[in-house]
Amino acid sequence: MARTGHRRLRRVVVALLLLAPAAGLLWVPWYAGARPQLAGMPFFYWYQLAWVPGCGLCLLAAYALTREEGRDP
Numbered sequence: 001m002a003r004t005g006h007r008r009l010r011r012v013v014v015a016l017l018l019l020a021p022a023a024g025l026l027w028v029p030w031y032a033g034a035r036p037q038l039a040g041m042p043f044f045y046w047y048q049l050a051w052v053p054g055c056g057l058c059l060l061a062a063y064a065l066t067r068e069e070g071r072d073p
Contacts, residue, residue, distance in 0.1 A: 010065055013065060014062045014065050014066060017058045017059075017061050017062040017065075018058065018059075021051055021054060021055040021058055024051060024054075025048065031043060031044060032044055
């Protein structure tokens with residue numbers, strides 16, 4: 001029974017990892033502004049660029065969690 005709860009929790013974490021980049025980038029009114037600036041670049045641009053490695057890390061973590069799931073006996 002505990003293993004079922006553990007698998008369910010793992011699936012929820014994977015779902016959150018996959019939805020975080022989509023939610024962060026699709027909610028445009030939150031980041032559609034020019035201030036603050038970083039190195040002369042408006043917030044709108046560097047926020048999106050910051051998500052590039054963020055998406056990669058989220059996908060890597062989700063992949064690692066799903067790979068471990070297949071190894072369970």
